[in-house]
Amino acid sequence: MPGRTIVLVGNPNVGKSLVFQKLTGRYVEVSNFPGSTVQILEGAYGSDRIIDTPGVYGLSRLSDEEKMTVSALEQADIVLNVVDGTRLSRDLFLTLQLVEASLPVIVAINMMDELEKEGATINTALLEEILGVPVVGISATKGSNFGVLRSLIESKVQPKALEKSWQTPPSWHLTGLQSLLWHEEDEELARQVGQKSETGMREELYIARRMRADDIASRVLTPASSRRQNDLWLDRLLLSPWGGFVAASVVVGAIYYFVGIVVAGTVVDTLEQFTSLLLIPIVKHVIALVVPPQSWPFRLLVGQYGMISAGLIYIVALLLPLVTAFYLLLAILEDTGYLPRLATWLDRWFLRLGLNGRAVIPLVLGFGCVTMATLTTRALETQRERTISTILLAWTIPCSAQMGIIIGLLSGVGAIYALTYAGTIIGLFIVIGTILDKSLPGRPTPLLLDLPRLRLPDWNNVLWKTQTKVLEFLREAWPLFVVGSGLIELGDMTGLLPAFDRLVGPFLQYWLGLPQEATQSFLLGFIRRDFGAAGFYELGLTPHQIVTGAVTLTLFVPCMASTLVILKERGWRDGMLIWIGSIVLALFVGGLMARFGPV
Structure with a gap:
């Protein structure tokens, strides 16, 4: 049976992507954090193709994930429904929908090894008899019973006949899946056939299906004699x-220390020295053998901001260690099951900023690297939440490298200046978040998360996930930084950057009270934010000028790497609005600080 389409469907966090990996040999992200799979992935299974859909709880097409899953199911020859055996009652709701839609379903009960450890059992033969579709118990982490699963996939799976209660008029020419969706008040199908289903039908069907799932689970599942009291105590x-608060403080402190101090400081500094003192000179020497050293192509390639010289430093010395550290820590937090608990704990506070607890990932990691944090806004559910978190990251959060230098500048000028700086940035974070929440259309989405069991991380999974995500990022990122570096070098070669320096210098002196030479710090801050802050060391600034410059530079445009990622993630229109907005905010607040800040 060549050329079949096999679609994997299941609730979030059931091990579906790991099943996909085992069947196809292709690694995809395997997480212990609900909602981490946000795209459809494809792989080959012999001559067939397997599609891994996002985790969903139902087929109502109310979210992007549900719409993507329904679209994939419409082309399915086999539907492989992966079910978490430890949460059988919950997962059977989706299983019943798939069976009721007359789809060719195979049910794979995953995590049978965890059930066995607890002393619980599932009667798969009885479940198969009740559902009328093939059922097999597996363990994706151990690969057990995959031979049986493959045999079922290779056999001809027959869908159950569509029950009379789900049938629609033949003249509508609807499939079983479409008939199911129409009965559940799907607006798109109502427009297609020109008739709406009875109001309230979806709620009635939901209650009936929920009760049936609970009844089936009670018949086939023999629960463990005792619950895991340690897990319950730790959850509470x-x-x-x-x-x-204590747990979050420890975790956030550990993240900041590892990413912000160890990696962003020691590792990045070491790699920068290696790159600039050894690697770049070798590259320049090799290029000089082909391109005349004083020519414009030579400068464009390996000048101060050249496509190879600056781009190579960004990729090798800055981004590679930060990306690796970020994804390693994120993989550990996901695999242990702590991340959804942190999101749940923070949810009550983040709602005041128009976000839910999921935003903890980008906002916390922004203090390590705003570029990486901006990428993680993909995990947020709505465009509204992604926009709010991106603006907060771009406008108010200093990266660890910049923060370290600013702390050094403020440490020698007195506590009043440090407190003024901290109070201004924190206050702006709260005020901007509140304004965005009130002004942008829509409301923050409620945080609906399953809390997976706490467990020790699977280090093979953690390392594979880290490697895969790092390579994926580098494939996307390196062209951006090479092109961006080249454009800045062209600006220097054509005299645009020096002209900008001469034009803006007097304005900075008048509005911010900073010397004209500070213009170079703001330009360098766009290349790398810590470069800009470091430039203040050489200007002999007064304490009042230091706090004014520190606040302005923190709020000023994100570095080139962050800017390019923001443009990529938010689009050119929204990205440029965010970029211009950061300039306006920085100059406005900086001007106020210059006039009313501590002297």
Whole structure:
């Protein structure tokens, strides 16, 4: 049976992507954090293709993930429904929908090894008899029973006949899946056939299906004799106000220390020295053998901001260690199951900024690297939330490298200046978030998360995930930085950058009270934010000028790497509005600080 399409469907966090990996040999992200799979992935299974859909709880087409899943199911020859055996009652709701839609379903009950550890069992033969479709128990982490699963996939799977209660008029020419969706008040199908289903039908069907799923689970599942009391106690601690605060403080502190100090400081500094002192000179020497050293192509390639010289430093010395550290920590937090608990604990606070607890990932990681944090806004559910978090990252959060230098500048001028700086940035974070929440259309989405079991990370999974995500990022990122570096070098070669320096210098002196030479710091801050802050060391600034410059530079445009990622993620229109907005905000607040800040 060549050329079949096999679609994997299941709730979030059931091990579906790991099943995909085992069947296709292709690694995809395998997470212990609900909602981490946000795209459809394809792989080959012999002459067939397997599609891994996002995790969903139902087929109502109310979210992007559900729409993508329904679209994939419409072309399915086999539907492989992966079910978490430890949460059988919850997952059977989706299983029943798939069966009711008369799709050719195979049910794979995953995590049978965890059930066995607890002393629980599932009667798969009885479940198969009740559902009327093939059922097999597997363990994706151990690869057990995959031989049986492959045999079922290779056999001809027959869908159940569409029950009379789900049938629609033949003249509508609807498939079983479409008939199911029409009965559940799907607006698109109502427009297609010109008739709406009865109001309230979806709720009635939901309640009936939920009760049936619970009944089936009670018949086929023999529960463990005792629950895991340690897990329950730890959950209560991590979600409580004070216990959650202590845990979050420890985790965030560890992330900042590892990413912001160890990696962004020691590792990045070492690699920068290696790159600039050894690697770049070798590259320049090789290029000089082909291109005349004083020519414009030579400068464009390996000048101060050249496509190879600056781009290579960005990729090798800055981005590679930061990206690796970020994805390694994120993989550990996901695999242990702590990340959804942190999001749940923070949800009550983030709602005031128009976000939900999921935004903890980008906002916390922004203090390590705003570029990386901007990429993680993809995990947020709505465009509204992605926009708010991106603006907060771009306008108010200093990266660790910049923060380290600013702390050094402020440490020698007195506590009042440090407190003024911290109070201004924190206050703006709250005010801007509140204004965006009130002004942007829509409301923050409620945080609906399953809390997966806490467990020790699977290090093979963590390392594979880190490697895959790093390579994926580098494939996307390196062209951006090479092109961006080349454009800046062209600006220097054509005299645009020096002209900008001469034009803006007097304005900075008048409005911010900074010497004209500070213009170079703002230009360098666009190349790398810590370069700009470091430039203040050489200007002999007064304490008042230092706090004014530190606030302005923090709010000023993100570095080139972050800017390019923002443009890529938010689009050119929104990205440029964010970029211009950061300039306006920085100059406005900086001017106020110059006039009313501590002297």
